[in-house]
Every structure is written in C-alpha cells, then in structure tokens.
Amino acid sequence: MKKYGNGLLDRKLLRELALRQSSGTVGLLYVQLAGGGDNGRTIIREWAREQPQLFWWGDMGADACLLLHVPGRDNRALTALLQASRLTLGTRLQALDAPPLLGDTVIAHAGRGHSPEREVLEGIIRARARALRTAESAKEAAGGGASGSEAAEGEALDSSRLWPDRSAAPGGAQIGSLAAVVPTFGPQARVSELARLFEGNARIQGAVIAEHRRPIGLVMKEKLHQLLAGQYGLSLYWDRPVSRIMDKQPLIVEASAPVEQVSQLAMDRDYGRLYDIVLITRAERLIGAASIRAILESITSLRTEAARTASPLTGLPGNGPIRMELERRIRGAESFAVIYADLDCFKWYNDGFGFHAGDELIRFTARVLQAALPAESGAFLGHIGGDDFIAVLAAADGEAACREAIRRFEAGVGAYYGAGPLPQTTDREGRALDRNGVALSLSLLACGGGGSERPTPERISREAAALKKRAKAEHGSVYVAGRVGGNQHGEGRL
Template identity: 45%
Template sequence: MNAQSEVLVQFQKMIEKELIYSVYQPIVSLQDGHVMGYEALIRGPKDSPFHSPLAMFQFAEQQGELYMLEQLAREKAIQGSILEHPQQLLFINISSQVLYDPGFVPGKTLEILQKYGLRPSNVVFEITERSSIEDFSLAQKILEHYRKQGYRIAIDDAGAGYSSLQAIAELQPDFIKIDRSLIENIHKNKVKEYILETFVTFAQKMNISIIAEGIEHADELIKLTRLGVHYAQGFLLGRPNESPAKVQDSLKILIWQHRKVQGGGMTWSIGDLKTPVKVFDNKVQVSEVAEYFKKKQEDVGVVIVSEEAPVGLMMRDRLFQQLAGQYAFSLFWNRTIDGIMDGSPLIVDEFMSVEQVSQMATSRSINHLYDLVVITSNGKLAGVASIRTILESITNVRMESARVANPLTGLPGNLQINRELNKRMSENKPFHVVYADLDYFKWFNDRFGFQKGDQLIQYTADVMQQAIAVCGTPYDFVGHVGGDDFIVISSTKSPELLCQETIRRFEQGVQMFYEEEEWEYVWDRIGNKVKSEGVTLSLSLVVCSCESPISLEHISQTAALLKKKAKAHQGSIYYFQNIG
C-alpha cells in the first residue's frame, strides 16, 4: 500500500469511528468583557496527519468527502457544546461549497440541536473562505431558509480579500469577522485603523455586529475597544479549549475603561434603568399567566424563570393572540408556559451600557421590537427595561453630556466631578482621588502655540484614561477640571501604582511634542527662569479611607498642599496623604 492510500485509509477510519473532536474559543464582548459565545474548532486525532484542521479539510476536499466531514464536524461541535446560558452563541464553520451540496439537508442540523438541548437561536453559521461563493442568489435562498428557523449568519475573514466584501454586500450577515491580517498591530497602523473604522460605521448602519479575530496583544484590544468594535476573539482573550473560558479580570477592566471613555464619561449602564417585573416559573400553566394579565391591565409582560435565572419572556399581547385562535384556548390553557413563551428574549447584564442595549434592542425583528429587555445581575433576574425608557435615557444623557462635558477632551466637567465625589462619600467605602496638573504648560503654550497646547492637553487626558485601564477598576472616573488640571476618582487597591503608571506613560510620550527643539531653561507661570527639560506632571494622591466623615473641602485642601509639594520638586512626581 502506497503512502497516499495509507493516508486515505486513516482518513476513512477517522470518519467512520468519529475520531474528530471540537475545541471552543471564546468570543468576548467589548462592551462588558463577558463571553458572548464560542467558535467551535474541529481537531483530528492528536497522533494523525489530520490533527490540523487545515490539513483535514484540504484532504477531504481533494477526495470529494468535504460534505461528510463537515456534517460530522457540525454534530461534534453541537455535541460537545460548552454554552453556559441560553443567550450565548455557538459559531459553527461551514464552507461555502457545502451550501450547494444536495445532501446539505436543512432539517438535519435541527435534529442534532434538539438531541443536545440547543435551539437554532444559539447557532451562528460561519461561512469560511475555503472557497468563494459562486452563486449568490442560490446562497441567499438557502441562508434565508435557515434565518427563518432562527439561525444567524457570519462572514469569516472579512478584510482578507474582495470575495468576502462581496459576500457581505450580497448576504447581509448578522456578524462580520475581521481577519487577523487587518487586526495585527492596528494600534501602530493608521491605514488599518481607518479601514476598520469604515467597517464599524457600515456595520452600525446595517445592524451588523463586528468580531475582530486573532487578538494577541493588549494594545490591539484597547484600540479595537475604542474604535467601537463589538466583539473580539484571540489568544489574548482565550485559547481554544474543551471547557468554558474565564476572561481575566485585568482584561475586563481594560475593556470597561476604554469602552466607558467613548461617550465622554456620561455612559449609563442598563442596570440604572431596571424596574421590577412579575416572575413566573417556567412550569406554571398558561392559565395562571393569563389570569394575572387580566387582573393587572398595566403590565405589558412577565419574565419566565428557572431557578432564579430568566429563561423566557411572555408579552401580554402575544399571549392573548396565541389564545385567540379557534381551538387555541382549549389547546394551550392547561399547558405549561415554557411551551409558548419567547425562549430567546434579549437578556443583558446590568453593567452593559444603555447605548449598546439600545442597538441590540432596535436591531430585533419588528415582531419583537417593543418587547421588554430582561436585565440580570450575576446571572439572576434583576428587572426589566422598556424600549421607551432606554431611548429617553439616551436622549437625556446626550443632552447632559453636551451641556457639561469639557469641549476639548470630552471628559466630564466640574458638575459631574462634584456629583461623583459626593456619591463616593455617601457610599462610605474607601476611594482615592488623584489630582493631576501640568508643570510649565504656559511656557509650552507660548513657545509652541495653542494648537500644540491643545494636543498636549488631549494627550494628558488619554494618559490618565490609559493608566486607569491598566491599574484601575471598572467603576473608576476620569474628569477634566479645566485647563491643564485633571482628576481621577478610583477604588483601586494600588493607588500608588496608578500614579506611577500615569507618570510613566506621560514621560514616555511627551517628548514627541517638542519637535526636536532643545533648551536649557523654561519659565514658570510667574515668569521665573527654571532649569528643566520641559513639561512635567505633578500628582496629588488623596487616600480616603472613609473610617470617619470627610468633606469636599477636606479633600480639596489636602490635594492643594500635596500639589504645592509636588511643584516644588523638579520632574514628574506624586505625593500622597491618607485622610478620614
């Protein structure tokens, strides 16, 4: 037997004995750092030439066995699925060639899903670029059939070639996966950044979600988060595995901080809008829910739960429409509510931003557009929000942000700073305040011009936010007092490390503003000649233990004394003091 025949025998044995298995790579939300779903990646036996999926699928294609392999791969992906709750998604790869295979029977996948307790709403078919789509009109018909059953569609490898862009235009997928070639070193490449910005803008207009693939470095993650990319996947966030992933807390903080600064610091979380809702167990009878709606005319919907976790939604109008048919009343009245509830409502974590929830809610089908949004806290029901409440809050936030944010940096101004400080003091929990002030900024402005001065102010704002992203917590706050003065309000356990990181980042980049000029002396605000290499950063760290009452005046006075000390010292430095 020659080598080629041996390999074929090995391949046939692998298929017959179902020796392939699935590993799962997490896809993470760049709004809150939680795992949105998993991509199923097929592997062959570890000691065979088919362990690599590329080798396996290439060989199957050459032998005309691609459909058989993909069918088995789909079953293995579903069989080993590690989805942790009904809102997570399972991304299953299918090559465009398989769409046209007469054996690609629409009902087959549904049978497998039902066998393992999943629904079509959990599945995203990811069309890979192993071969480009040849007949778009036929592909559209096939995919539309799947969409009607509840499946979603993703186009893989976008940005890697023209064919994927054509597929996006023709198939209008639910997700676009951006190829690693466009993501790699995006924080250093402005052309890549502009291309991705175009993708994000286009996707927003089309209600399509963007998934960036192949993220390996924190700087790439930061750039993608700040560009408004929806989801991310890559070794940095989690390697393919056979068990559920846990995203590192440090990466969640990174995502939170860079997400929050996009809206100028006025972003609300959906949890701020939650209201109580009537709850029913998923095994109560339809009659009990209907009787409740008859008594409570003002309630538009109820949440269906199983062990405190929401598993469905029953809207009043939909229930009574269901019962209005000729035989529907007798058919459904004594059945359990889980048989007719909406089993895939929009369920979001309380910390997700209102704007993100609004995008998700308004991209639902017209039949579900005005359904309640279910809000959870640590996986348990926290309340609901209506579409009207969500849209009103966005309008109010934008008006408030435009009115009080600093026009240069977009950071919260003094009104919001005072509000945040009062909130922290009322909570009676330890927090830290860092006041930041640029030294010799007036000299810099006079020498290099106000435009460069504005750029240095914006750079300092970025430095403060980046330092918080690395050393802070998801609930930290960065504000712009005015001019060259900034404030950070943080609950980090390492406030000194936060100051050190701020100074390190500032010093690392401030040199680029000097245009290679040289000088020996600068002038301070009152005109004194001072020996200095340029603009430096003075930080005052006020550690508020909250063991005894403190006031805004006390914090302000302490910070002023520390600032005086810092400014008397040459170079960038911080001084700290404990109060309360």
Template identity: 45%
Template sequence: MNGVGVGLFNRDMLRSIKERWHEGGIGVIYVRFRLGNTAAESALQLWEGTEARLFWRQRLEWDYFYLFDRQQKDEPIIRVVEKAMERLIDRLRKSDAKKEDGAFSDTDLEVSIGLSTAYPPATGRSSESVVYRMILDAMEQSAYNVTLGRNRQESLAEGKPKIENYSQIIGAGEPVQQLHLPGNYSRTVRIGGIAAPFPIFPARARVSEVAYFFDTNAKAQGAVIVDKGRPIGILMKEKLHQMLAGQFGLPLYWNRPIERIMNNQPLIVDEQLTVEHVSQLAMARDFSQLYDVVLITKDGQMAGAATIRSILECMTALRTEAARTANPLTGLPGNEEIQLELSRRIGQGEPFAVVYADLDYFKWYNDSFGFGLGDNLIRYLGDILRMELDQLGACDDFVGHIGGDDFIVVMRADSAEQLCQAMIKRFDSGIKAFYGGAQVTTVEDREGNLIDQEGVTLSLSLMLWDGRVALAADDIPRIAAKLKKQAKALKGSVYVMDQIIGMHHGEERNGN
C-alpha cells in the same frame, strides 16, 4: 429605495453598515412624532422613496430611525444627511396637515428630528457600540422641532429651517474625547431607578390565560413568568401571537402551561447595576430578543422591568445633562460631577484612589506656541487619562476635568500606582510632537526665570484612602495641593503618593 433593510441592531444591519461606511461614514436621522398623524406617515413614506442614499430603516412606535451612506463622489456624509433632513422637513411642511378646504387642522403636529454620523471605529471599539452611540446622539440632537398646525402658519411660511443641531461620533484618526462623554456620568444611575411594573403570571398559568390578558390589555407588551416571586422567563405579546397564528397554533399551545413556551433565558439584572451597563448587556443579546424587556430584581425577587425605549431615553437624558455640565474643551465631566463622584465614593465606604494631574510649565508653552496648541496639549492629557484608564481601570472608574490643565481620576486603589507610571511613560513619549520639531532645552517659570528643562512635564498627585478613616470630599483638594507642591519641586514627570490616614499622612514616594 428598493432593497432598504428593516430592523435595528441585528446581524444583517451591522453587516450592511460595515459594507458601506468605509466610503466615508454612516449617517442616521431620528424622527419622533409627539402625536400620531396619518398624513405625516404618508409624507415619511414618500420621502423614503426618494432618498437614494437611504439603506436601512426601523420604526418603534412613534420613533423612526433612518440610516444613510455615501458614495465615493458624494459630499461628506454630514452634508448628505443634512440635505436629506432638509428634504424631510420640507416634505412634512407640505404634507396633508391641511384640510381639503385649505384650512389648517385643529391639532398641531410636533415632530422632533435629530441627526448624527459615525465613521469606522478606532481599534478596540466594536461596530455595535459606535452605531449605538450614533443613534443615541441623534436622539439627543432631536431638540429641533417642526410644528404643523393652525397656530404655526406664519413660522412655516418663513422658508426652510436652518439645521444647526447635529453631532458626530469620530473613529480612527480623529480626537477621541467625544466617544467618552456618557460613560462617567451614567455609571452612577442604577437600573432600579427606571424599573416599571410589569404583568406577572405563575409558571403553571395556561397559555389561554395570558392570551386573554393580552387581548384585553392593548398596552401590555408581554408578561413575566415567576416562581415564588423569582423571575424565570418572559413571553412577549408579539411572539405569542406569532405562535398562535400558525395552522396548528391554537390546538397545540392553547391549554399548555405558559412555562412550556416562554423564553427561559431573559435578561435579568439586579437593581444596582448601572443603566449604561444594562444597556450594553441588552444590545449584546441575539437580535431575536433585542426588544424584549429587561427584568429587574431586588434580592432575587421581581422588582419590575425596563423597556429598551426607556433605557435609551434614560441614556439620552443622561448624555444631555452630561453635555450641559461637561468641560467644553474635553467633553469630560466638570466640577459639579467631580464633587458628586467623590461624595458617592466616600459614601460607599470602599477603598479608592484619587489622582490629580496637571502640566508643569504650561504657561510657558502657551506663551511660546500659542493658545490653540495649548488647547491641543490639554486635550492630549485628557486622552492619555482616558486611554490608560481603559487599559488599567475598572468599569466604574471616573475621569474629570477640573479646568485648565488640571484633571482628576477616581479609581480603585490596587492599580492606581500602575496607572500613574503608564501615564508618565505615554506623556513623555508623545510630548515632543507638540514642539513642531524645535529642540527645547530651557523653559521659563511663572516668574520669567530660565530653567534648564526639556519642555513640559507631568505632575501627578496620588492619594489612597482605605475606606475607614473619616474623610470629606472637601478634604481631598487640600491633601492634593500639598502633594502637588512636592511633585512640582521634582525634576521631570513624576508622581507623588500619600496614604490618607486621618490627620496624618503616609510616606511620600515619587516615580521618574
């Protein structure tokens, strides 16, 4: 393990990853101890020293992150990481969790372990975001627990555990739906919801006062510097200790105002920003500030702070919940999240658009080409929605999978018609690849009647709400059903648009 790097999300780490993952990907093992244990730490160190493919590690309190690569002749990266995890669990089981007399210790040691892998990102995705998602996946997959202690002797004697919980983040050349799972769900959670109290000092407070506070409050990580309640800087405990530890640190800084040595460019966000947005801002900081807390304000006044760990834990919890309720075929939010999103939009009172999308003659396609290819066609439609929304949408736009071949998009109104046109163009240009080279000139409708039609087409129902007329979430499917019927009566891939204006609806239009 000589030459293993240390640190998380700094330039050296990302450069090291880029040098390695073109050989077949990068893997991460995430380890968290529920209770501190010296023997377990020793076991980790021994394990690190024997792992030839380990090239980076980082510890954050009781959270450990280990990055692995593969060589050209190795097994796939997922097997490399799985085997490393098996060796780690075996090492922990054999660690000094027993007393010298052979009896088990009184305290059980619980360990959460998760793994994930990543491949080079597809065009448009930064290396940082792919690695970040990989680490979040590993934390999410850490539901596999190993318990060492007197109450678990029988379970430990059963042999090596079977590792089943892992996830992959796929890059170029693979289905993209796994990359989009957390976005829609976490956008609705505001950073103010995880704001926690944080020590505050006025700008003119002396360095000696803050140093004394840190010395007498072991759990304090830092302090916020405020001016009339408005945050203007931050000083982390570790950085203050580094400054005072130098040869001239004490006489140089001890009696100075804290504003003279604080970081005067902390990350300050409003409480209404989403957790996902803040996590992206936090990860984009210079690595020297990467672990500084994020300051949260309300109406410009200090409201609290969030640590990087609390943000990561929140994101992990959101991803877990999103995975629980997501459609298993596409990974997109299901009906529960769709209803929540519609209610949230209506509650904001701002104009928005709703697009319902479904496939024409999908039953014919399933019957003719098989359910496996039918599932691929549904994924293809979901991917089109996401890709076009990435190009034309805003950060809080939403894509959901109602079920089967039915999807929904909730987005800003000003670009919705352009989105429909782009979706139809992309769908029609790619659908022929799903016929396996066959020339399709006729299809069957649900009654078995032959229709002159060159295969599957796309019908879109576009509804625009002005934010003023009365509207309930349950009204939207009713209006969409009316538009859907009109769209399916037209030949080819089309969209039909309607203004939601109370009991009356505007003039419909369609685009071929």
C-alpha cells in the same frame, strides 16, 4: 367565598372586590417570601383561617397578596386592621430563615370608581414600595445604611405608574436605575390570568415568571395574544400553566450592568425578541424590568448630557460627571484611588509658545493619562478645566497608573518644544526656575469604600489639592501619594 386563589386576578376575586368596594373599604397586605416558600405559605394559611375580615389570599409564588374588608367608609378602622395584621403575621413569619418583606395599603373604598384590576395592581406597587422603605429604615437604624442602588430600587417601586412612558438613569448609567415594577407570577399560574391582566391594562407589555423571586421566564402581551388567536389557541392554552408557554430564555441582567452594555445585548437578540422587556436582578433576585424604549431614551439622555458637560478641548467628561463618578465610588463597597493631574509651568509654555500650542499640550496630556489607565477596568478620566485632570480607578491600580503616566509624558513632551534651544523656564510671576520645561505633577489619593468613614467629593478634592501642592514643589514629573484622613506616605518619579 374561599379565601385562597391561584394567582392574582382571579375572576371570582374581581367580582368580590367590586362588591366590597361598593359597600366599604378594602385593604391589601403584601408579603414577599425571600426563602422558605412552602413553610411561609403554611404559616400564612394558618393565620388566614383566624382572620374574619380576610376574604382573599392570592398566591403568586414568591409573593402573596391578602385582601381584608371593613364595612363603611372610615379608613381609620381599616388602617388599624392592616397595621395589626402586618404585625401579627410578621411575628409568625419571623420563624423563617429569611424574614419576609411586608407592606400594606388601602386599595379600594366606596365611590372611588377605579376598576378592580387597577386597584389590586396599584395596591401591590404601593404596598411593596412601603415594605422596601420599612426594610431600609430598619437597616439604617441598625447602622447598615442604604446603598445608592437600593435607594434607587425603592424609588422605582414607589411609582404609581404601572409602566412608565419615560425613564432615565438619574445620577448614573446603571441599568438598575431603570428598573420599573413588572407583574410577577409563579410558574403554576394559568395563562388565563395573564390574558386578563393584559386585557385590562394597556400599559403593561409583559409579565415575569419567577420562583422565590428568581426570574425563570417571560410572557409578552403581543406574543400571548398571537398564541391565543390561533385556531385552537384558547382551547389548548387558556387553562394551562403559564410555564408551558413562557419564554425560558429572557434577557436577564444585573442591576450594576451599564445601560449601554445592556442596550447592545438587547439589540443582539434575534428579531422575535428584539422588543421584549429586559429583566433586572440584584444578587439573582428580581427587582424590576426595563422596556427597550426606556433603555434607548436613557442612552440618548446620557449621551446628550455627556456632550453638554464634556470639555470642548479634550472631549473628556467635565465637572458634573466627575462629581457623579466620585459619589458613585463613595457609595460602593470597594476602595478606590483618585489621581489629580496638573502641568507645572503651563503658563510659561502657553505664553512662550502660543495658545494653540498650549491646547495641543493639554490634548497630549489627556491622551497620556488615558493611555496610562488600565484597560477595561472601569477607570474614569475627567477634565476639570485648563491643565487640571482627575482620574478615578481601582485602588490597586493607582501607583502603576501614575508611573506609566509620568513615563509616557516624559517620553513625548519634548516634541512640543520645537527646534532650537529651550527658553528659560519661569514661574507664574516670571521668576526664573531651576528646571527645564513643563512637568507633570500627580497626587494619588487612596479612598476606602463602604467603611464607617465615607469621604465627600469636597474632602477628596481638598486633600488631593494638598497632595498636588507637595508634588509641584518637587523638580520634574512626580507623584505624591496619600489617603483620605491620613498623611502623605510616599512619592515617586522616573
């Protein structure tokens, strides 16, 4: 039995795996070569020659899976062998410029009864997930922490399902949260390997062709079946490299892309590609794929949740989405600004002009704040409740947005007082104030992103409220600026 196979589900491998499964335990050692693929393969080949328990090495381009066998039903011996193998091979591969990911798992033992194809594929999923968790733990131990998107990747890869029926975007609306494990092959893999994969796994709809973890093509099950079903399909393509028949222009998106934007891109494709899976990358490296069904279900879920939590008065996102947006910004590497908006003397207005007029003033304030935020910048506006609003935007845009909001508010609020003289303005206790009408108080809080000190949503809320209190102590529409952990450092008005 040779120890090297061109791809994953080689016919000889499946026969050998089934035989060894009946007489002992089989483990899988997964290696992902981030760089230096040729040098990495040479190191693996030399190491494999020294391993008597290793009976197969499946070369998948940027990935490799090595199978080891221990007679008997005691998993402890196999676990010890896998740990030792991961350590020794990992030590040798550290010489590469880009250290690889390594993971291992038990994939088969006597009496389990699963098909060899399923054992190998699910084993790779588990081993890869373990490799990612190990890498993240090492990063956290070194003080690097794990970003939310990286954690989402590990969670997606840890699924035992080869292709989820359902998928949502928990905690956000980025396509990376929908990344599911997808079979990956190198461009020299044979068409026959993909055909066998699809034949034995009804839930797998497509396979990615990649070089050094960078996707270069896609093969969908239905299209491959159509190709092979032609009059000369089997004879022409069965033993050809998959690069000859792959779609060289699949839809590839970065993990940070919004789900709705990706949905639009997917629906804009020609009809023949309309239901092809979408490949998801991070820094141009493949992290998974999403089916059209998963994307559409996610959008439905997001819109339903947005409608459920939105303010019925303004239609703006409520407290749940506000917190999610703050947490997303806190996890990010960029600094950002938070604007907390409140109407001074709103109770006086509501009591004197009526609840309906008060609702209209709140809607006017929402429109003012929305118009003051920079267009197409990813700025977020939420309605906390009553006359309180919160905006989250890029740090550099904060002061300009505050000035524009005050300008627009002062220019338009007079229309809500009606004709005739303005009644005496009073505070909440009914005491006369030395000011006329409603004013807009803004607190502008600068928050650093990705630094050693990461604020919490609660801390941001407390400090923004303290700044707002300073703004409300001033006459007229005004903003007061500060930063998390620092003191107030400026204020402005028109």
